[in-house]
Amino acid sequence: MSARLGGFDRFLSGRTRAARRRLVAALFGDRIGLTLFLGVVLALSLCWRVGFFIADTYAIANTVVNVAEGHFDIQRIEYSLTLGSQPGLYRNGSQVFGRNYAVAILSLPFYWILEGASALVELRLVLAAGWSVLAAAFAAQLGRVLANRRVAFWGTLFALGMFVCNVWLARPLDPHWTALLALQVSTLLAAGVVAVAVYRLLGEFHDRRVGLAAGLLSTLALPIAFWATIPKRHVVSAALITIVVCAFALSRHPERSSLVRASAYAAVAVLAWLHAAEALVVFVVLAPVDLATAPRNDRRTLSVVAAVFALSLVPFVVTNLAVTGSPFETPRMLDSLGSAGQIGPDGRVSIEPEAPPTTPTPTTPAEPTAPGTTPGTAPPSDPDGGPLGWFVGLVEGLVATGAAILVAVPGRLGQLWGFVDEGISIVLGDPERLGHVFLRSGRVPGIEYTINDQEAIELTVLESAPVLGLLAVAPLVWGRQALTASLASVRRAPAAIRSNPRYQTDLLAGGIVVMFTLLYLPRLPLYSQITMRYLVPAMPVALYGVARVPAVRRALDEQFHEFVRAYLTASLVGVVGVVVALGWIDPALGEAMQFHALLNLAVAGVAALIVVVATARDREEGVATAVGTAGGAATTLFVLAGVEYFDYGEYTFAITRWLSELLPIF
Secondary structure, three states: HHHHHHHHHHHHHHHHHHHHHHHHHHOOHHHHHHHHHHHHHHHHHHEEEOOOEEEEEHHHHHHHHHHHHHOOOEEEEOOOOOHHOOOOOOOOEEEEOOOOOHHHHHOOOHHHHHHHOOOOOHHHHHHHHHHHHHHHHHHHHHHHOOHHHHHHHHHHHHHHHHHHHHHHHHHHHHOHHHHHHHHHHHHHHHHHHHHHHHHHHHHHHHHHHHHHHHHHHHHHOOOOHHHHOOOHHHHHHHHHHHHHHHHHHHHHHOOOOHHHHHHHHHHHHHHHHHHHHHHHHHHHHHHHHHHHOOOOOOHHHHHHHHHHHHHOHHHHHHHHHHHOOOOOHHHHOOOOOOOOOEOOOOEEEEEEEEOOOOOOOOOOOOOOOOOOOOOOOOOOOOOHHHHHHHHHHHEEEEEEHHHHHHHHHHHHHHHHHHHHHHHHHHHHHHHHHHHHHOOOOOOOOOOHHHHHHHOOOOHHHHHOOOHHHHHHHHHHHHHHHHHHHHHHHOOHHHHHHHHHHHHHHHHHHHHHHHHHHHHHHHHHHOOOOOHHHHHHHHOEEEOOOHOOOOOHHHHHHHOOOHHHHHHHHHHHHHHHHHHHHHHHHHHOHHHHHHHHHHHHHHHHHHHHHHHHHHHOOOOOHHHHHHHHHHHHHHHHHHHHHHHOOOOOEEOOOHHHHHHHHHHHOO
16 A cells, blocks of 8 residues: 555656746756856845835836725825825726736736745744745755755755845835735836746847846846846836747747737737737737747637637736726826825815716727727617626627727827837937937036936946947948948848747847837936836847857857856946945045946947957957956946935835945945
8 A cells, every 4th residue: 555655656646847947848848048147137136225216106006005905096195295206097087096006916916925934924024034945945956957956955055044144134115015016026027027037038049048047147247237136127028028029039930829929919908908019019019920930820720829828918908998988098098196285184085076977978099998888988788688698788888899999009109100200210320319328418508307306327328238239230240241242141141030939039120129229219218217128028038149149149159157257256346346436436426326327338349349259350369258248337336326325215125225335336
């Protein structure tokens, strides 16, 4: 009997291990992807603060609280300066609504977990214990990847030591913060998703070392690191866009399931739930490239893709119906609340109702009436009810939704083209403005600096992400290919794109970056961007382009250890060197940020020059070191910005607060 039970236990153990391997493969690609995810989340969480960095976050945190209580409208204000000072609150009749419902709803599981845990244990101890558990898991996975048990042993001891230090230095954390913490956990995990998606994307076409290097850079050397614990939409958007590109690349393999291809459209649908304009930009690029290059476009495959896309749009449609009453009118399209609302002593929101119309009001183009009805009246109901009435109601609803789509989509495409057209005009006719977005900031004419106490803290793309400066090498690569290409190879180029998944993914990635940039260019430069945050969602895809540069790709593959050493050295020396230099200079905040801006521009220029020379000579000497140094320079900025420069809220982990108090800059 015991032998039978032992065999059954081994059977269950084997099934469990197989299921675990399949889950890791589906979510992270392999054990390296899981280790990368854990490491990125742990590293970025060290700069985690509990507080409001930007006023927009008040409305999103209040949205979490109210959705958790079971209603979309904002009935109670948990976090506030004053009601009217919260961007992101809107009115619909006598009700108040928030925005970013996608992030708010996705944060609910973390909110409930934190609420339950804080009822039993002090909240800061819960966070410290959670971090240490993740650190021990990371050490265990890293030990397996490196085939070194000592790494797992010493890493687990380090995690235990960090827990003891955090408990010893801890200060109480009010459970009042659980909604904000839940938002921060969701964006922190989204940053980990960015790293894994970039790793899998490049690992599909090249050696895993290229993917691992790019995955690290995509989160630790891009502004993703700065915004990871500031609950704005940008990191979540970046995660969804990288999932789109990664799923597209994986789906080019003809033997993979059509569900892989459909997952790209599912990510677009979730992005629409988060921000409809960004999703429309991605969809406009994805759909034609996908249909033109897919291995199969048979009826069954397209049916699966369409069904998954439609199902994934359900949260978007349901949220819009609940908030605005129209399936394709988002909360952002409502009138801003302004100062019309008032907060009672118990936090309850009151608002004067708008005067009702005296006559039936015609519907707007985004809200067509059902066939057979007149404006301002409800569609007729079936007096008998029953299955027939339910079926009639369903058909009427589907017809109304279809009519709404037919009316709304052309209008939305027209609005999108208006932004893109304006962006093209800026590219062609306003180079100074382009320079203030991508190259040099300083004090930019037209930016309202009073909101930042006259501090010039707004950085450009290259000042905050110097590694993206290596994209300047791409024209040189294309030029060399054009000079060496024969007329026959030029004629074969379209066929090569249709048959080569790498070129297909390059086309998609380039289209997304260009369209995304053109969408936001008319609004930039702008105050409170810090790192050109509107463009942050496209930066990991742009980094994919950097890794596809031949000299960079070969260097990361053949000289991976040199890259890691250069990155770690630049990060450590950069932090220490900048602290010493600024401690001697005694700068204001704006001067410190501009110091980093000039330093990062210099590093980006030198790194780009090294890659240009390597490309011209077909030799990769110094490229891995240049890429690692550019990444380390950016990490230096984000570490000091998170720990020292911007003073808001409490540090989540006491050990970080203790280290911050040792720095002599401010």
